[in-house]
Amino acid sequence: xxxxxxxxxxxxxxxxxxxxxxxxxxxxxxxxxxxxxxxxxxxxxxxxxxxxxxxxxxxxxxxxxxxxxxxxxxxxxxxxxxxxxxxxxxxxxxxxxxxxxxxxxxxxxxxxxxxxxxxxxxxxxxxxxxxxxxxxxxxxxxxxxxxxxxxxxxxxxxxxxx
Numbered sequence: 001x002x003x004x005x006x007x008x009x010x011x012x013x014x015x016x017x018x019x020x021x022x023x024x025x026x027x028x029x030x031x032x033x034x035x036x037x038x039x040x041x042x043x044x045x046x047x048x049x050x051x052x053x054x055x056x057x058x059x060x061x062x063x064x065x066x067x068x069x070x071x072x073x074x075x076x077x078x079x080x081x082x083x084x085x086x087x088x089x090x091x092x093x094x095x096x097x098x099x100x101x102x103x104x105x106x107x108x109x110x111x112x113x114x115x116x117x118x119x120x121x122x123x124x125x126x127x128x129x130x131x132x133x134x135x136x137x138x139x140x141x142x143x144x145x146x147x148x149x150x151x152x153x154x155x156x157x158x159x160x161x162x
Contacts, residue, residue: 004030005096006083007038009116010056011047012098015143018135021123022096023055030057030090032082061085074105087111098145116145117155124159132159 003026010031013019022029031039036058039050050056061067063085070081080102087095088109095106098115106113114122116139120132129135133156139145147155156162 001026001094002030002090002092003028003094003096003114004032004083004087004090004092005035006031006099006102007035007079009096009098009119010035010039010050011042011044012116012139012143012145013119014046014050015044016135016138017046019050019053021119021128023053024128025119025122025126028055028057029096030059030086030092032079032086033058033060034082035079038079059086059090062089070105074101076102076105080105084109084111117147117151121155121159131161132156133161 010019013022036051039047042048061082066085067081070076070084071078080097080099083095083097084102084106087106088111094112094114096114096119097103097106103113120129120135123129124132136147136152136155140147153162
């Protein structure tokens with residue numbers, strides 16, 4: 001299974017020390033070189049350490065005009081637009097992305113998406129974690145991950161924790 005990721009999803013999982021879930025679920029995660037650059041510029045050593053993981057592969061995108069169009073027309077940041085284009089170029093099975101605008105554009109382009117919350121639910125279903133709630137709470141408290149009260153309840157319900 002091929003999964004491409006944007007910056008924030010990896011960074012947030014790194015902050016709460018849950019990157020291993022991606023390796024366990026997908027074996028390899030592909031990131032565009034722009035995402036690698038954003039990660040290398042992060043202030044957190046935990047986030048910068050992502051680039052040292054053997055199972056994270058960096059790829060260069062080929063379709064720069066599509067990246068430019070996504071940034072101009074959809075107001076996406078460089079990491080999001082590069083990740084979307086790389087997902088198309090790699091014919092990825094999924095794109096790991098959490099930002100609403102990026103998810104909307106990826107869906108319009110026919111890309112299957114998953115976010116951190118989906119990763120947590122999947123990890124629980126596969127027996128990789130015992131509970132979603134402690135990780136979700138850590139994401140909110142430590143990484144500043146924003147989740148509406150309704151989505152919080154929905155995720156815990158899907159995980160069988162409510």
